Amino acid sequence: VSIKKGDFELKIKGLVQADVRTYLDDYNPANTSETATTNRNGLYSNDTVTFRRIRPTFEGTFGKLVGFRLTPEFAGNGSGDAASIVDAYIDLKFSPAATLRAGKVKGPVGLERLQSGGAITFIERGFPTELAPNRDLGIQLQGELFSSTVNYTLGYYNGTADGRDVAATDSDNRKEIGARLFLEPFKNDPSFFQGLGFGIGSSFGTKDQGAFNAGSANNFLPRIRTPGQLQVFSYTSAATAATATAAGSTGVYADGDHTRLSPQLYFYRNSFGLLSEYITSEQELSQGFVAVGAGSTPSATTTQKLKNEAWQVAVSYVLTGEDASFRGVTKVNQPFTIGGPGWGAFEVAARYGKLEIDDDSFDPVTEGGVTFARYANPVSQISEAEAWTLGVNWYLTSNLKAVLNYTQVKFEGGGGGTAAAPDDREDEKTVFGRLQLSF
């Protein structure tokens, strides 16, 4: 709804997602307790009812030039239950071709990442989003050119870890540049390819955590999650490595260039939708040693560029004939009504995606006679994951959506065993349900 006064217009919007999460086959009968957070080779999670997003939005415009958006988050997905801010920016709209936006925004790299949290086809985004920047703080120039067929973003940001939000203030002195070019060449032409869009998103920056505070802050290192929202990969931390070695490890820290590149594509035609993206994230990481025991002579710090990659293909089809789009099914022909004929719109969808961690991450290193994982421990961290998801979306009205997803993820590594021969983590099988209200 909107409130106007003179040339000022304030819009109040909202997005609420209440989720039910069920993890199948995740109980290990050998374990007498059912509440272990880690057993069965790392796979266990409590079934739960939870809020995924509770986001009122305040959007406003002052005449043609100035606009803003404020979106707090009350679902407390981060640590604890506390509210925080997700989107907050000020716009200076010089022309449709050039808007200057300052504040907290989504980094311009991942395609599904840039899709609104209320419009995504599945309950959780896929693997490519885990390698793309999430919200970052910065200033960006964006706009549409050539009758809206070309869309560009060019920005300067604090720089954030893969798949994560930026901290309230920058954790290093270095910055990141992000850019995205997206084309919809047939947008204004009612042909078969009218709903085709493709482009490339990228970021380049330097991240420098510094050796001596490497253990304390890992704001720049990713902690990769599955679509079931369980963390399956992180780099070695200082505490982990220091145990049982004569010389302790500083843990892994960001120490140099970080480059992301993501070719991306979508195609919508009537009820059919296709979304696909590929992403690589290449980052220079260092790991050093510190003397622990008497007489220990730590080796030199090593720096390496590691490259993780992910891709996905998702298709969807609206059974009841409504149009599919990057914004979801926005218009429902026959909304659900009590005692009436309407049942809303139904959509089916399927997705396949893959994540590959750089193999060099798992190279062992020997220090003071003890061998351990230099960048990541193959016993506890996965090296590869493949996920497929089947979903049904029921749009009762254009404001209310019910979603049901089945997802299965197959892993390599991370399931115990030895560093030389790690076991695979058990398959993750989840049934997630969602009731979503948006206005």
Place this chain on the structure above:
Amino acid sequence: VSIKKGDFELKIKGLVQADVRTYLDDYNPANTSETATTNRNGLYSNDTVTFRRIRPTFEGTFGKLVGFRLTPEFAGNGSGDAASIVDAYIDLKFSPAATLRAGKVKGPVGLERLQSGGAITFIERGFPTELAPNRDLGIQLQGELFSSTVNYTLGYYNGTADGRDVAATDSDNRKEIGARLFLEPFKNDPSFFQGLGFGIGSSFGTKDQGAFNAGSANNFLPRIRTPGQLQVFSYTSAATAATATAAGSTGVYADGDHTRLSPQLYFYRNSFGLLSEYITSEQELSQGFVAVGAGSTPSATTTQKLKNEAWQVAVSYVLTGEDASFRGVTKVNQPFTIGGPGWGAFEVAARYGKLEIDDDSFDPVTEGGVTFARYANPVSQISEAEAWTLGVNWYLTSNLKAVLNYTQVKFEGGGGGTAAAPDDREDEKTVFGRLQLSF
């Protein structure tokens, strides 16, 4: 106030409570400092001005079917100062007899618990609320039958500790069922008993914290507070028990069925109000031992069902003739006006309540030659509390209320001494004042 656009209506409401809390006779002259948080047998608290509730509410409806409510809390009653969410749900109103509600709601057990925080007669709710579930995450079916004379709720929840809000995600894999039936048989009949309502609320579930993470999470164990908001009872934690024993204790953890039952009643007739409820909360708890010193051979874990109970009776009378109700005095005949004759409405109220902890909680146990409290320590935790409160409510207008309460609580145990002969905690005497704005 409400904003409409088409069949969407958004309502903005608010509740602000600024409290002044004074604790009488709580200074121990033998202690040279006046800021001890524990002295005089556990009783000491700083006098303070504080916010109890700062709750804007966004409520909306989309046509007849869909509704929602979002209430953040900015008073930061939890740890720290941070905002959180108290109510957040989506409604599907199939008919007055059947509404499906999903999200964060009050568990359907305690009568005073279900009364709105702005409508309660006294500044703080009584002992029964400390044994009832507070907000829980889940899905419930609710409705009114037989011309609104029968009100029912049936729900499926994550399950929460007595007197506490649920965590953002479930802390175990087990769930809880809650149900409430409330009758107002003479509601539509203008007789003496028109304002009579009675019913029963109940919950049944299993809670399973697991032995090996018992010490870390006590999300399922109550920490019971007085009307003066001081904690007077909690179960033994791992850290407490482990000191000075050859075999340490895992601390107490939830480990089995948890059943609550609460018969309840209210009666409003003109200016007179009566509210009474009784509640029992029965929960299976376990406590085990872990080897600490060399050669210690821990005994087996013991599990026991412990039953706590509480009840209260509260009466109120509006001196200025307005009607009393479960929603408070909602209409003030002569609002307070500057230079005018109106002085608002005045209400007097009194309450008596009692809390009893299961005596078996305090059974001692001997392990490795050391005797200590198995479930709760009678030296520091009370076993019984009796409270009476006198109150005056001044409704200046229907939006502004000033409240003054005197409460005195008498305890058994928890005041030092020895486990065999614990001293009683000193009486708690409090004068609380409140200025409340609601709209």
Place this chain on the structure above:
Amino acid sequence: VSIKKGDFELKIKGLVQADVRTYLDDYNPANTSETATTNRNGLYSNDTVTFRRIRPTFEGTFGKLVGFRLTPEFAGNGSGDAASIVDAYIDLKFSPAATLRAGKVKGPVGLERLQSGGAITFIERGFPTELAPNRDLGIQLQGELFSSTVNYTLGYYNGTADGRDVAATDSDNRKEIGARLFLEPFKNDPSFFQGLGFGIGSSFGTKDQGAFNAGSANNFLPRIRTPGQLQVFSYTSAATAATATAAGSTGVYADGDHTRLSPQLYFYRNSFGLLSEYITSEQELSQGFVAVGAGSTPSATTTQKLKNEAWQVAVSYVLTGEDASFRGVTKVNQPFTIGGPGWGAFEVAARYGKLEIDDDSFDPVTEGGVTFARYANPVSQISEAEAWTLGVNWYLTSNLKAVLNYTQVKFEGGGGGTAAAPDDREDEKTVFGRLQLSF
């Protein structure tokens, strides 16, 4: 914007400040890492883009008598990213000469402190604000007398540390009284001195942290920051003092009277503005010793009254002819327009300020043969700071403001060396930019 319903009016306002902070000459080439938070004698800080304030405001009135204001903060300036409440109060407006305000309000001492965060001339307030109370919880009577030429405030508060917000509940049992008298004798008389205002703000209270919990809570001790938002002074904490001494220190704690006094003045004439204030904060502090090693016999606790002071003078001039005021430039003659002649309003400003810590803070004390700083360590804490700032404000429209500030701060002490001959902390040179939206 405002929404009305009957005699209830709700206003929604907002303030967003996105800042870019650059620290010049803060890199020490001798240090191989660029992310040190302390090097170059204490001076180092990461350049960053950050939000300074994200504050929606809900303000309402019910008829003539009752009003309220709620302002949450979403910028997460405190620890972490969490939302909190900044302003929250209920007003009872008996007459223009007497309004009773209860809740969380700014303490009535500092002049620039009382200026709205969206109206201040520079990006950060000056040194006097670091010695004045920030938001406090309490009840105050305020009003305007003699045709608004006299403005008074008299309040009773929990009491807060210099430059800081109060905690959610009081940390001691003692309270604070605050009062302010401000005169604008020529306000209603269009003479040269029409825009002259002067007065005095003051607070008096007792703060009592208690010796035995002195180390845990320092809610009552200031941590003084520069205009560059770096902390340059704090009193000795328990942990610091205990190292390397046979008898440890309890750390410094508030232990007695705390008095603030601040004469203040402003003068606005057409485009010219002048704001000046002086403040002293005098507080009784204690520091004691606790036995650490065997045979250590701690000396007695010492208590001392320490007096810190600060002052500043700021001048500003609007180049484009608009009127300056305590509320900033509120009306822009020719707002910035795309393709139009308007460029907005431009203002230049300069400020000089000084902070002096009581010299007695740095007196050494010898305990168990070890000499250390009793109240503050001159090696790490500054004893004096002088700051000058040059600023440009560009009011594009009356809602949108861009600010650029250069600030240089010169310190005494706090830059390493020895307690007998401490080095000076390096000059702080900052370029801060801000984009501010307010409505």
